[in-house]
Amino acid sequence: MTSGDEDERAARENGAGRAAAVTGRTHGSGLVVRGVRRSFRGVVAVEEADLEVPAGSVTALVGPNGAGKTTLLLVLAGLLAPDRGTVLLDGVDLAADPVAARARTGWMPDALGSWESLTGRELLRAMADAHGVPRAQARRRVDELLALVHLEDLADARAQVLSRGQKQRLGLARALVHSPAVLLLDEPASGLDPRSRVELRDTLRRLAGEGVAVLVSSHVLSELDELADRAVLVAGGRTVDVVEDVGAGGRGADDGTARPTRPWRLRALDADLLRRALADRGLPVREGPGGLDVVLGGELAAARLLAELVADGVPVVAFAPATGLLEQAYLELDERSRR
Ligand SMILES: Nc1ncnc2c1ncn2[C@@H]1O[C@H](COP(=O)(O)OP(=O)(O)OP(=O)(O)O)[C@@H](O)[C@H]1O
Ligand SMILES: [Mg+2]
Structure with a gap:
């Protein structure tokens, strides 16, 4: 196939149906990864990766430094060939049709990279061009994206003068230029100030809401509670565990009931009195950092328990959802991978 044909096909793929960008997407097939391995001259960075990201959901890839997250994401983005394994991006096999697969995929690396002599606007237009987005449409799309990441005022400054957080935001806009069905992001929140982190979270949730x-x-981990639906834990190049229902704090969906069960962290001026009051109620307690962790079946149960404790004269000073099972699962994983 000539590059002209590729351009034309990419234009079709990015045109009708995908033109409306972040809205109006119909749910696709998401991402499916089976048995992916990738090594570098004897160093096995990804040994065995199996995971799924359903369309319309946010999945977090969590694991210690060197676990293989970046390598895996580079494979999924089509930038590193796997030694073996299968990657389906929105139903398209990456190995069989890399051009179509990449047209469906947005990639935000952990650093903006070698495009920094261009202005933000030029960079986004070049990316739109590369993806075959028709010019007139690209102009509108680039303006929309600059507004989305709050970089309108800096759109004509060279990317190299942007701050780290501003570059991250431009990187997100770049990943979205062609309205991808699958979005891959490597540490997107690093370098973002608190407000930009909240905006990033809202943007990713909105994209998921639209079927991406x-x-x-x-x-x-503390930010994943509200961002991610589920988390895939990676250690030593393997996907080792999946934590479902992250926002609800646990694996409550296992029995099909999806109860909003999660750990809460309690602290009282008199810790012994609190410990006794919880024991009297038959609630199993775990010592957490800065308080006692108790698993409760939802906010109503939490409100009732707090009222009872106060009525019983327990001087409660803190009562809030603990980070929960994801943090716990991660620390256990980290512990195992250091042995
Ligand atoms: N190009 C390469 N050549 C040789 N080894 C590599 C290469 N890229 C990655 N590795 C090795 O593969 C392993 C996984 O690295 P990777 O960058 O994927 O980890 P990560 O989970 O993204 O870590 P971090 O949390 O620090 O970003 C590491 O041991 C790393 O040294
Ligand atoms: Mg990395």
């Missing part, structure tokens, strides 16, 4: 399959690597 989002896979995001992150170390900031």
